[in-house]
Amino acid sequence: MDASVEPSPRYGQFSAVDGRHYMWRGYGPGRGSNIIAVYDPSTELWSLLPTTGPLPPGEAVGCSVCVGRCLYTFGGSDESSYFNDMSKLDLDTLQWTKVQTSGSQPMKKTGCGLVRVNERTLCCFGGFGIEGTTQPGSTFTKIGYSDGRGWTNKFHFLDTQNGVWSSPELRGERPPCSNFTFTMVDQHRAVLFGGWQSGRSRVNDVYLFNFSTMEVTKVKPVQGEPWPVERSGHAACCLNYGQDHPQLLVYGGLDNGNKPLGDMWILDVDTVQWTEVTPPESMTPRHYHSITATSLGPGLTEVLVFGGLRERLGDHAIAETTILRFEMRLLAEVRHPNLVQFIGAVFDQSPPLIITELLDMNLRQAYEENQLDPGNRLSIFMDIALALNYLHQRYNPIIHRDVSAPNVLLQRMPNHQLKGKVSDLGSANFLQHAHTMGEGAIIYSPPEVIPQAFDPLTPPLRQSVKIDVYSYGIVLCEVTASRFPSAEHYRDMILQVQRQRPAVYELILHCTKREPSHRPSMAQVMVELNKIAPF
Template sequence: MTTAREAVMPPARSGHVAVCIGKFMIVWGGYNDKVDGMLVTERYVQPDEIHVYRTDTEHWESLKTTGDIPPGTSGACAVAIGNSMYVICGHTSGGHTNEIYRLDVHSLRWTHIVITENSAKPSPRDKFAAWEYKNRLYIFGGFGVNMGEYLWDDGEFHLDTASWGSVRGWNNQLCIFDPKTESWSKTVCRGTIPSPRAAHALVHRTNSNQAYLFGGRHDQFRLSDLYRLDLDTLTWHRIDVNGEVPRGRSWHGFTSVTDDILFLYGGYSQNEDPLGDAWLFDTVKVQWRQLEVEDKPRLWHTVCYGEDGDILVFGGCSSNILHPTTNPNHRRDILVFRLSPKSLFRLCLDAVVLHKDSLESQWYCLPTLLQERLTLKLKGHGTSSMEQRGRTCVIS
């Protein structure tokens, strides 16, 4: 990702994955809709393509990948470990999958990690949660087939009885993947284990051995419960929050922004309303605080925390995704939130680009790397509207 490419906006999408590695947010997969009159056809985003957003230049690049390219997928999860992005499970044109792929972000080459025995893999699923701890990859929950024929020692499966003839349902299983041995392991959890669920959000708290789970859908209910998982002992704790709690939701975004602060955005309510609210959770005070932000609903979007301190909300759906006659309004813009203003360096870049008519003739005097950054930033501003680039909010 070091070669400068033409600035290309990513297509609108929902159910995609995104990870931040350094100054880069990498976006892959998901789906959008082709609307022809009253006919709406779902289609997966081109799987051999990734879109990369660079936070310091606010610039998109479209890059082609090679190797064992995964099929088009929605509802997968992605985790960054070192210079690799792992994409796990999800839903494809052939149904739910439990395959795992690794993308080398330098060579842009995919590797399919082949595990042949069903009993050595988690059950096929989507809308689960995944994260990294001590260079291992964890997954929890999701919606898919029964775990009986797959890697299973602990966890429950709850059948979706509302759909006639369904063989799928929700689970609360925790599995661990070791990239060194390229193998999955089953776990036995202790404590107050969350109910089976999907479309929840779980985040590993920065610089700690704790992960936090919020919400998700269990049966016909969208939840507002909060749990903490000790990753060394695999012990779950249900958290009794002091004060106000966000309303129950699924398909929301959740990320860690400091050692003690977690950020929650959007989702889909029990009343099937897209949500545009933002919250901070203080893990020390055990309190939620709602932020005053412009209401821009998003569900099945991604939320990443970048190296420059940006909280990046990308894509997702801004209308009722389950209503049969409603246009889902898949998004392609970025909403940016910050706990503090931009760095002086980034403010200077903004100022130089803003006054390019009078300053561009002098750019040659700058170091080559800085010239390249300014050129990329200028391309990004020249090829995308403010709506596509998104809005910025500094959180006070």
């Protein structure tokens, strides 16, 4: 990326995407400029391009969306005024025009949302500003300013072909008023998350808009389930628009203590289940930043993160560009409740940084810190077996090749039990391409792997899923004995398990037989586990 043409630091900027990422205005050195920044995924470069025509009056915290080869922008504010102008930028000529509108005009406001419902219809919702016309079912809450400023949860539709605003009936509970995210996820649905309520508190409810039925459904946080904290000033995008199980990515914002957030979450829109993921270290806590997403081909989505504020107020605007790529095919193809979910990768560093869901601890940490409750070991053994059986039973079986206690992560469930999830599929190969290359710790490796691990010139041996079965047997011994399975201590450990848990001892011996064909399948392992009493 050519750093000489990167956009200047800013926050509260306008942004949109149509295959390329567009960004302009915002508070910072470039405010009031006619320059639009364009990031092209094919060249991985920014361009700073001058626009012509009457510039939109709003400088920051407005909203925008692309429709065809036009970019529409609405509202926003400067240091003293709010606006309700709708402007349009021709993306071929880079010329602005003011859209002449009529009908039920939205009020002058900032912090609102704008989505494209279809090729001719936009929906504008909520915001903070100067009271306008009344709307049945909506509220406007003044907050003491002499000019009547306040919060609204009104919504309006704009027909871009004739410029007419309208306010059709919307059934259901209206969402919060301002500084939320409002994102289309398919041709009929949008998701609104977080934002300010009129009572000056931030929220973390999810609202599902269905524009086919004109209904909105509120989903409250579920106690004990992973869920983001209350926030406003965050950013969001859809990772796989219009596909099965659309995913909403949410990052950053301000919490109710006015602290900038640096967490990242993905919402499965169909199930309304959240997964917390680990962002790159370069993505520091921030708010009033922008996120845009575009498809790079079947199953691959590129996300661009730019700008924002590191502090609640002040001149701490960010000028960093972060590119994330999300492999949605892997998200869809390798999904199991006992596998750590692969989310995506950051490709602007070497090696690429893998992004996965965020969990509490690994299995080795759990037994070393006495975190395993009675009965929990056996349930975790079953969790690992279920995950490996899923990988092995696929049409194209996958060998994990690095099964170990540190690669089993644990999630604390509402009943306080720990759920095991197998992680680090980075060494995994599809069976048809699999050969022994020495991945994983030697102590977990079966005999058929050892020669090639020590001597790279040894011809690689054909692998089978029984490599994972052997490693699984070593994990059984390690966790049952609560000791690291070093070569010098392994014999003592296996004798300890024989004395304390004879049934587990027999299963370990079966899993770690020298001849791969003599080892059980993971399906057979699960049958044996069901015969063992919890411990």
